[in-house]
Amino acid sequence: MVDAKDATAVALGYVADSSKADTKKFPKHEATQNCNNCAIFQGKAADAAGGCPLFAGKQVAGKGWCSAWAKKAA
């Protein structure tokens, strides 16, 4: 799993719980955004964790979030 203290995670503002995102630093963050519904999340929408190309070789939390979040095409 990605540790929120990893350098890449810090740079991207990654948190394992989307509700803990730094909304002062990332005003575009919304509560509905999480890795599960991110366009580049490699797991399924209901997975507790899955791969993310930005964190090669590690897994991000399904309920996590980072500032590179992008809406998944419907």
Ligand code: SF4
């Ligand atoms: S890019 Fe998407 S899947 Fe990867 S950590 Fe950020 S929000 Fe999660």
